[in-house]
Amino acid sequence: MSLQVDDLTLYYQTLHGDVKALEGATFSVADGEIMGLAGESGCGKSTLANGLILLKPPMRFVHGSVRLDDEELPVWDTDRMDAFRFRRISIVPQYAMNALNPTRKIGKMTVELLRSRKVDVRSTLPELERRLDLVGLSHEVLGMYPIELSGGMKQRMVMVLSTLLDPSLLMADEITSALDVSTQKAVARMLVEFRDRRFVKSLMVITHDLSILNQIADSILIMYAGRLAEKGSTDRIINAPRHPYTRLLIASLPKVGVRHRQTRLTGIPGSPPFLLHPPVGCRFRERCPAALPECGEEPPFVEIEKGHYVACWRESGTDAEA
Amino acid sequence: MSKYFRRKLFIYVLTFFLAVTIDWLIPRFMPGNPIQVLIARANLKAESAKVVYSYYMRAFGLDVPIWNQYANFWNALFHGDFGTSLWLFPQPVIKIILRAVPYDILLLLPAILLSWFAGNKFGAFAARSKWLDNTVSPLGYVLTATPYMWLGMLLAWTFGIVLRVLPFSGAYSYALMPTLSWIFIWSLLEHWILPFVSLFMVMFGGWAIGMRNMIIYELEADYSHYLETLGAPRRLIRRYAFRNALLPQITGLALQLGVIVAGALVTEIVFSYPGIGYLILQAIQNHDYFLLQGCFLFVIIGVLLANLAIDVTYVLVDPRTRTGMQGER
Numbered sequence: 001m002s003l004q005v006d007d008l009t010l011y012y013q014t015l016h017g018d019v020k021a022l023e024g025a026t027f028s029v030a031d032g033e034i035m036g037l038a039g040e041s042g043c044g045k046s047t048l049a050n051g052l053i054l055l056k057p058p059m060r061f062v063h064g065s066v067r068l069d070d071e072e073l074p075v076w077d078t079d080r081m082d083a084f085r086f087r088r089i090s091i092v093p094q095y096a097m098n099a100l101n102p103t104r105k106i107g108k109m110t111v112e113l114l115r116s117r118k119v120d121v122r123s124t125l126p127e128l129e130r131r132l133d134l135v136g137l138s139h140e141v142l143g144m145y146p147i148e149l150s151g152g153m154k155q156r157m158v159m160v161l162s163t164l165l166d167p168s169l170l171m172a173d174e175i176t177s178a179l180d181v182s183t184q185k186a187v188a189r190m191l192v193e194f195r196d197r198r199f200v201k202s203l204m205v206i207t208h209d210l211s212i213l214n215q216i217a218d219s220i221l222i223m224y225a226g227r228l229a230e231k232g233s234t235d236r237i238i239n240a241p242r243h244p245y246t247r248l249l250i251a252s253l254p255k256v257g258v259r260h261r262q263t264r265l266t267g268i269p270g271s272p273p274f275l276l277h278p279p280v281g282c283r284f285r286e287r288c289p290a291a292l293p294e295c296g297e298e299p300p301f302v303e304i305e306k307g308h309y310v311a312c313w314r315e316s317g318t319d320a321e322a
Numbered sequence: 323m324s325k326y327f328r329r330k331l332f333i334y335v336l337t338f339f340l341a342v343t344i345d346w347l348i349p350r351f352m353p354g355n356p357i358q359v360l361i362a363r364a365n366l367k368a369e370s371a372k373v374v375y376s377y378y379m380r381a382f383g384l385d386v387p388i389w390n391q392y393a394n395f396w397n398a399l400f401h402g403d404f405g406t407s408l409w410l411f412p413q414p415v416i417k418i419i420l421r422a423v424p425y426d427i428l429l430l431l432p433a434i435l436l437s438w439f440a441g442n443k444f445g446a447f448a449a450r451s452k453w454l455d456n457t458v459s460p461l462g463y464v465l466t467a468t469p470y471m472w473l474g475m476l477l478a479w480t481f482g483i484v485l486r487v488l489p490f491s492g493a494y495s496y497a498l499m500p501t502l503s504w505i506f507i508w509s510l511l512e513h514w515i516l517p518f519v520s521l522f523m524v525m526f527g528g529w530a531i532g533m534r535n536m537i538i539y540e541l542e543a544d545y546s547h548y549l550e551t552l553g554a555p556r557r558l559i560r561r562y563a564f565r566n567a568l569l570p571q572i573t574g575l576a577l578q579l580g581v582i583v584a585g586a587l588v589t590e591i592v593f594s595y596p597g598i599g600y601l602i603l604q605a606i607q608n609h610d611y612f613l614l615q616g617c618f619l620f621v622i623i624g625v626l627l628a629n630l631a632i633d634v635t636y637v638l639v640d641p642r643t644r645t646g647m648q649g650e651r
């Protein structure tokens with residue numbers, strides 16, 4: 001198991017109280033697995049990713065545990081986490097376009113970063129250049145300032161940089177959303193390529209765009225309002241979703257997998273609850289077309305078939321219709 | 323690149339032309355006739371006053387049509403002639419100004435540079451820990467919020483009147499003549515301390531607060547967060563933040579240096595320190611429009627040169643301006 005997350009709960013401290021951005025997240029990512037993470041804006045996707053690598057105020061660790069390659073990942077201890085960052089776990093952040101220091105040449109920044117992490121620069125640079133070739137960036141970018149690169153180039157640069165030390169897990173947060181469709185496809189293919197070449201052992205790909213996940217992901221995790229709703233193989237999630245929310249999501253897509261139109265997760269009536277005071281019970285209840293009386297209680301995230309988990313009263317307990 | 327500088331240069335020349343024109347216009351459209359004031363002070367009889375009046379009008383070149391005066395003004399300017407002072411008639415304005423400039427430089431250059439260095443260091447230091455921030459930052463705010471005049475008077479009162487350890491009026495003892503002797507230099511230094519300290523302290527507070535705020539902003543910037551996710555040590559992240567936070571501070575420094583020739587008006591008045599600021603006050607009090615005009619001209623030139631310096635510095639230190647120039651090629 002590359003990544004094993006257990007009951008991870010993360011809040012944001014605000015003046016008005018805790019924003020319960022992630023509660024009771026339990027899932028795992030296998031070696032070589034590309035897991036997609038999808039859900040409406042504000043459901044806690046970035047919170048989960050940031051919580052695994054850079055957990056700092058106002059984000060607060062409440063409870064839970066994380067294991068990476070069967071070793072405890074001390075996400076709550078930012079000093080101890082430094083040993084894991086970059087070498088074992090990395091992120092291409094949502095803000096990748098602004099992730100590079102604007103007043104340093106990219107190559108110089110890279111060298112300074114590697115030195116500060118006690119990485120042997122001399123032996124790493126050839127690998128860096130090989131990977132630039134792979135993503136179609138000329139070596140000249142190393143002599144440039146970030147502003148001289150296009151958005152897509154910066155993104156690829158950050159991808160190369162984040163994966164330079166071959167981490168076990170790479171989290172890619174919305175790396176396709178700011179790009180045009182053909183570039184999106186290229187970036188998505190690059191992620192697969194990185195996995196195939198073992199630059200990264202496993203991947204967590206965060207996106208709004210289920211059609212991208214349909215192309216590259218082995219499994220998909222659907223989140224709703226700070227909780228996990230459903231996880232299963234890409235095939236099961238796309239073709240046989242079980243959670244009412246997932247079903248609505250899939251139904252709102254125009255012909256999944258065939259059309260590559262920019263598909264946003266819209267079209268479900270209502271809006272997600274505020275996470276400052278989330279409703280008790282199932283958080284989807286207000287919008288759920290299939291709500292039951294027992295939905296006033298929190299549904300457990302249970303495995304209904306091998307590798308397929310759902311948090312819904314309709315699915316757990318009795319055998320529900322497909 | 324050269325196109326960029328050509329365009330900049332054109333803007334500077336245009337600005338200079340307009341600013342100088344306005345500088346020339348103001349005294350001419352101000353109420354009151356300076357020559358009349360001069361004559362009134364001399365207490366002459368009516369007939370002789372008339373003669374003297376026409377003499378002065380000619381002497382100051384005020385007897386020709388206004389557009390002619392304007393042309394003559396530019397012509398004289400290019401020959402380094404700023405006109406004649408009324409207050410210290412018949413000394414040329416340029417001489418009076420050049421006599422005052424060294425005092426401004428002596429006072430302001432160290433005050434600006436030292437407060438800039440110390441303030442930036444201190445501000446960066448304060449941004450480092452909560453504890454320091456809570457003690458140092460309020461102090462900085464109090465200092466910047468202090469009016470120069472008030473701090474100046476406080477210092478003059480404390481050290482000059484109560485403790486009687488430092489002089490607080492003039493640039494050197496009134497009993498001395500400027501000579502290159504140790505006594506004179508010592509006197510110069512003694513008189514320099516209080517105005518210097520009052521300027522230094524207020525400016526120091528401003529730089530420190532500015533730096534502290536900029537660093538905190540930079541530490542929250544995306545590139546800082548990204549470096550954190552890569553496990554970069556605090557030292558590296560802080561170094562980048564410091565460098566980037568310094569850019570606006572450089573602009574501020576250059577602007578301050580630009581107005582150096584304007585002197586520190588209030589401080590120089592409080593301490594009767596004979597720099598340009600003090601001259602401006604004297605020029606106004608004595609209706610010496612030509613001297614005032616000359617002083618402002620100095621300020622204009624200073625500000626423009628400083629801005630030019632900023633432009634050049636930015637091209638050197640901030641790549642973002644450089645790529646902006648490439649786009650224009």
Ligand SMILES: Nc1ncnc2c1ncn2[C@@H]1O[C@H](COP(=O)(O)OP(=O)(O)OP(=O)(O)O)[C@@H](O)[C@H]1O
Binds near residue numbers: 021040043044046
């Ligand atoms: N710094 C913060 N302080 C308080 N609340 C926050 C903070 N950052 C995020 N939140 C809240 O936490 C919740 C989850 O945010 P998060 O950024 O994880 O969403 P997301 O799923 O990544 O959304 P998007 O798709 O728009 O990126 C949201 O309700 C948001 O309002």
Ligand code: SF4
Binds near residue numbers: 313
């Ligand atoms: S638990 Fe109930 S409310 Fe929630 S999704 Fe299932 S049926 Fe709908």
Ligand SMILES: [Mg+2]
Binds near residue numbers: 045046047094173174
């Ligand atoms: Mg996000």
